[in-house]
Amino acid sequence: MEINKRRxxxxxxMLPIGLLTFFPFYLIIVNTFKTQAETARNPISWPKTFYLDNYSYVFREVPLLHAMMNTTVITAISVGTMVIFGAMAAYPIVFNPGKTNKLIMTYLMAGFLIPFQTTLIPLFELMTDFRLIDRLYGLVLVYSxxxxxxxxxxxxxxKTIPKELPEAAIIDGCGTSGIFWKIIFPxxxxxxxxxxxxxxxxxxNDFLAPMLFLNSSNNMTLILQVYRAKGEFSVNWPLFMTLTVIVLIPIFIFFILMQKQIVKGIVGGAVKG
Structure with a gap:
């Protein structure tokens, strides 16, 4: 009975907290089915009739497929690079913790503590010198x-992996690269x-880096397309929200499908063997 009362x-x-959290999503979604005049009158109300021209206009006038391709390419290559280099850097520091590797770890930790915003001016100058501005691969280097x-x-x-595994592999004649790719990385x-x-x-979802380092319409990402929907002196809010919903759908589905893996990874990394 005590457990049921607690539940x-x-x-x-949690119910009012959940409703409060859901309210911004409700506000965005319902206004994608309204005209601008109806949104201005009452943005909270349910649409009187479902106005679908916002979606048809966005798909017709905004190069979403091209922007999605740019975003996908940048994201896939950047994430792949980060995973490979991050794992390769961690391997010698964990399994060969010498003075040099500890010094490298301290250096990386110091770099991690520096906010990205403080490096924007020198980074922009460096990107300009190497002619990497408005290049997708230039943005990939930034994200790396x-x-x-x-x-x-x-x-x-x-640190949760037993050190006996690589030691046993060395005895069996496996080299350093073989140990990493065939044993540790899996x-x-x-x-x-x-x-x-x-x-x-x-x-x-990043806006800052693409805004700074990409300037041509051909290289725009999805977030930049959302930003372009905002006028200088006025905003067509239904169109703006429609574009926002379309951009968020892929990453929302991705998160829902993968959220269980987040918990497994965090729990696994928190337990020391």
Whole structure:
């Protein structure tokens, strides 16, 4: 009975919190089915009739497929680079913790503590000098700096792997690269999936870096297309919200499908073997 009372109490507490959290999504979605005049009159109300011209206009006038392709390419290559370099950097520091490797770890930790915003001016100058502005691969290089975050995730998880595994592989004649790719890296699947989820959501929704380093319409990402929907002096809110919903749908589905892997990766990395 005591457990049931606690569950009922938690339900009573969490229900209004859940409704409050859902309200912004409701506000955005219902206004995609309204005209601008109806949204201005009452943005909270349910639409009198479902106005579908917002969606047809967005798909007709906005190059969403091209922007989605740009976003997908940038995200996939950047996340793949971060996972590989993060895992490769963590491997020697965990399984060969010498003074040099500890110094490298301290250096990476110091770099991780520096906010990205403080490096924007020198980074922009560097990108300009190397002619990487308005290049998709230039933006990939910028995002590759997120390897440091993946490095710390991988390092925490690798500490749960028994050191006897690589030692036994060395006795069997396996080289360093073979140990990493055939033994260690396959064991990193839970934390690798977690890193992929976090970094994918970050890059897919990022506005600052694309805004700074991409300027041509041909290279725009989905978030930049949403930004372009905002006028200088006025905003067509139904169209703006419609474009926002369309952009969020892929990453929302991705998160729902992968959320269980986040918990597995975090729990696995928190337990030391």
């Amino acid at each position: 009922w109490l938690m339900d009573i507490i 700096g997120g390897s440091v975050f993946v490095f710390f995730l991988m390092m925490g998880y690798m 064991l990193l699947k839970p934390i690798t999936v977690t890193a992929i989820i976090y970094q994918t959501m970050w890059i897919w």
